[in-house]
Amino acid sequence: MPMTDAEQYMLELLNRARLDPLGEAKRQGTALNTGLPSSMNGKIDGSPKQVLAPQEALDKAATGHSQWMADTNTFSHVGKGGSAYDDRILAAGYEKSYYGWALGENLSYGAGIGTATERAMQAHFNTLWDSPDHRYNMMQERYREIGVAEVYGKADFVTLDFGLASERAWVTGVAYTDRDRDGFYSIGEGQSGLEFTILKGNAETTGSTGGYALSAKARSEVTLQIGGDIAVGVDLGKGNVKVDLVNGSVLKVSGDVTLIEGISRAELLGMVAAGLTGNDKRNVLIGNESRNTLAGEAGNDVLRAGGGSDRLSGGNGRDQLYGDAGNDRLSGGRHADKLYGGDGKDRLVGDGGADKLYGGDDADTFVLRKGFGTDRVMDFDLSEGDRLAFDDNLWSGDLTPWQIVNTFATATDAGVVFDFGRGNLLVLEDVYTTDGLAARIGIF
Known part of the structure; x- marks a missing residue:
């Protein structure tokens, strides 16, 4: 389904950060590698990353999971029927590339922040940035594609599904x-x-x-x-x-x-x-x-x-x-x-x-x-x-x-x-x- 204005705004925030990671770190007041364990391979470097493009299957998977979380008031990477994020993405029609592929997911939950507003999306983005694991996921160079879905139930649920098809x-x-x-x-x-x-x-x-x-x-x-x-x-x-x-x-x-x-x-x-x-x-x-x-x-x-x-x-x-x-x-x-x-x-x-x-x-x-x-x-x-x-x-x-x-x-x-x-x-x-x-x- 087409992205909403709020989802587009979230994507713009994310791509701005990827194009200038050090600038985003300064804006957030949290350094790129703050909180990352020393064992985490690669850590985050300050070089710009390619922007992410919205992709249909990733959008379908993200929308389905955000809707399920809102319907069940559950915040979890484990979704309907015990599914993992890669199960949902592949089931939505995302095809593995012979030349190389990758998948990932970030989730955000907000209560009392409203929905479909710049304030709400900025709050979700800030929450993801403050989390070392989510920050690392957002800044991975290999990803090229994304699905962004915000669904409001008893709280506001956001799913970001990431993908790469190398061809x-x-x-x-x-x-x-x-x-x-x-x-x-x-x-x-x-x-x-x-x-x-x-x-x-x-x-x-x-x-x-x-x-x-x-x-x-x-x-x-x-x-x-x-x-x-x-x-x-x-x-x-x-x-x-x-x-x-x-x-x-x-x-x-x-x-x-x-x-x-x-x-x-x-x-x-x-x-x-x-x-x-x-x-x-x-x-x-x-x-x-x-x-x-x-x-x-x-x-x-x-x-x-x-x-x-x-x-x-x-x-x-x-x-x-x-x-x-x-x-x-x-x-x-x-x-x-x-x-x-x-x-x-x-x-x-x-x-x-x-x-x-x-x-x-x-x-x-x-x-x-x-x-x-x-x-x-x-x-x-x-x-x-x-x-x-x-x-x-x-x-x-x-x-x-x-x-x-x-x-x-x-x-x-x-x-x-x-x-x-x-x-x-x-x-x-x-x-x-x-x-x-x-x-x-x-x-x-």
């Missing part, structure tokens, strides 16, 4: 309008009637929750179509990928995604190390605090890395690249770009066009290759350890850094200008002496 992976997520502007799905925000389709594959139209789940061959690359106008490429090479559509215009994703048409803005969720690739529109691509690769391609794009050591490439167009925190590599591409390294030891490459390079704090490296045109370094600072890197194709013969300065550098009212001829210039704004520059030049 398939999922594109899953939720379409919602963020009315309360909290950056997260809330009950009542789901967008219904929107069709999600994998090209030459499965399709699903969202109900009131806004949720969907589409299976595909594991480790494949698929094209996801949304509502007939939006198309994106999704790489399932690392497992399930979450693709949320927010306010009809923003994708929030948990894996490598390429914008094809109908959408121009995408953001990475959690702490996944993943990449975003734009199209020929004015893209806005936003990373997270992990190691990301952002590529704007054509169009006048804005790329914002977030934390982590990232790679940003503007491509064609007049782009703005922001490395933010971390040791980043920024490449402007063709045309006049603006590159901002931010905190960290960044490497800034203007490429073609008249570019402006801002290293930001820490020791940054500014690169000039032959044919790049006129680039301006706006904040070169010897005291921070900034460096220059020059392509030896800019001149003939073998030159030392000191010879490069003496031959090509001139102190002007605008700053030090390195003029290599044929339009190959690098200007160090507000630097009025060549003293000390030779010691900061690298040649490649």
